[in-house]
Amino acid sequence: MKKLIWISSYPKSGNTWVRYFLSNYFYNKKKLDLDFDILKNIDKFPPQKYLKELVKETDLIKNAYNICKYWPLTQEKMTKSKQEVIFIKNHNALVSVEGTNLTDARYSLAFIHIVRDPRDIAVSYSNFDKRISIDKAIDRMTSENLYCHVSKKNPLDIEVLGSWKFNYLSWKNGISEVPRLLIRYEDLVTNTYNKKLKIIKFLSNILTSPVDEEHIKFSIAQSDFKRLKELEKSKKFNESTSKFFNSGQIGQWKTKLSLEQIRKVENFCKDEMRELGYL
Numbered sequence: 001m002k003k004l005i006w007i008s009s010y011p012k013s014g015n016t017w018v019r020y021f022l023s024n025y026f027y028n029k030k031k032l033d034l035d036f037d038i039l040k041n042i043d044k045f046p047p048q049k050y051l052k053e054l055v056k057e058t059d060l061i062k063n064a065y066n067i068c069k070y071w072p073l074t075q076e077k078m079t080k081s082k083q084e085v086i087f088i089k090n091h092n093a094l095v096s097v098e099g100t101n102l103t104d105a106r107y108s109l110a111f112i113h114i115v116r117d118p119r120d121i122a123v124s125y126s127n128f129d130k131r132i133s134i135d136k137a138i139d140r141m142t143s144e145n146l147y148c149h150v151s152k153k154n155p156l157d158i159e160v161l162g163s164w165k166f167n168y169l170s171w172k173n174g175i176s177e178v179p180r181l182l183i184r185y186e187d188l189v190t191n192t193y194n195k196k197l198k199i200i201k202f203l204s205n206i207l208t209s210p211v212d213e214e215h216i217k218f219s220i221a222q223s224d225f226k227r228l229k230e231l232e233k234s235k236k237f238n239e240s241t242s243k244f245f246n247s248g249q250i251g252q253w254k255t256k257l258s259l260e261q262i263r264k265v266e267n268f269c270k271d272e273m274r275e276l277g278y279l
Contacts, residue, residue: 001079002109005203007042008090010141010167011149011159012124013116014185017223017248019089021196024219026087031218035231042087044157046074051156053077060155064148067158068097075107085109085207093162094170095146102160108178110206112199113171116185117278118164118265119253138261142268165269168276179206184276186250196220 007022009015019042027041028034043049046067054073059066078086092102118141125137132140140147141164151157161167172182181202187195197216204211221227225248253262266273273279 001106003079003081003083003086004075004103004108005085005087005110005112005206006045006090006103006108007087007112007114008092008094008171009114010116010118010121010161010164011091012121013114014188014248015089015091015114017188017225017228018112018114018183018199019087020228021219021223022087022199024222025200025212025215028219028222029215031215034222042089045088045090045092046070047078047088048154048156050074050077055156057155060150060158064150064158065097065160067148067156068100068102068160071100071102075103079107091149091159091161093146093160093167094174095160095162097146097160103175105175105177108175110203111171111175111178111180112202113168113180113182114185114188115168115182115276117250117253118269118273119257119262119278120250121164122261122265123252123256134257134261138264142264163268165272168272189248189250192220193217 007015007019016039019039023038023041024034028038051070051074054070054077055067078088094102096102122134122137122141125141126132126134140161143163146160146162146166149159149161162170171180179202181199183195183199193216196219197211197213200211200216203209257265266279270279
């Protein structure tokens with residue numbers, strides 16, 4: 001039954017960037033110059049096509065946390081498909097809600113976990129969603145409580161998130177028998193080829209498939225951040241209601257956050273930030 005490879009991260013951590021790279025590597029063997037439609041090969045969890053068969057929308061409107069009841073059923077349906085392996089994008093924490101786990105070792109083949117400096121996430125989150133100030137983004141990222149994020153476009157698109165720290169620790173420590181790879185967003189920016197080669201080597205070992213270095217280079221070029229920004233000017237990215245690919249820069253927080261905001265993030269996440277080399 002194990003089929004699912006999770007590409008997981010806190011929001012605004014480079015998940016879609018990695019997803020675009022992997023979509024081109026695994027699903028663009030003819031090396032065509034494709035647009036955002038290629039991302040349909042790596043769906044967001046839980047996939048809407050399965051949810052619509054299972055979920056009563058009124059159930060989720062009543063309580064968004066009811067989405068958790070459908071996590072196992074959705075994965076059971078996914079693993080019964082004809083695909084040998086299924087990549088899925090995910091922002092949920094690796095969490096258990098009222099006894100229901102996000103996933104478990106029956107369904108999951110591997111985890112790719114992307115992390116980003118939480119100070120930069122606060123800036124990026126606020127840039128992406130103008131309804132959320134930097135202070136509100138930081139409040140969410142440093143909250144001790146879980147919260148549900150419900151898409152304003154689709155009431156079935158629900159993510160169960162905790163703090164940045166909780167998200168990181170949940171994917172670092174949860175379900176120990178599932179192999180995982182931790183990748184820092186900052187390393188993807190500064191050492192792109194080697195880090196994406198590392199991702200493909202990790203997957204090739206799990207999937208017992210050869211590493212195609214020329215296709216890695218092609219897939220990196222296709223997923224170049226500048227290319228995606230230009231593509232978004234002519235082709236709307238339908239997963240977003242606003243501009244999705246903004247700057248992607250490292251260290252924006254140094255000029256965008258106040259000293260008080262920096263201290264709030266660092267005090268809450270200091271052990272994990274030190275562990276990851278952010279402090």
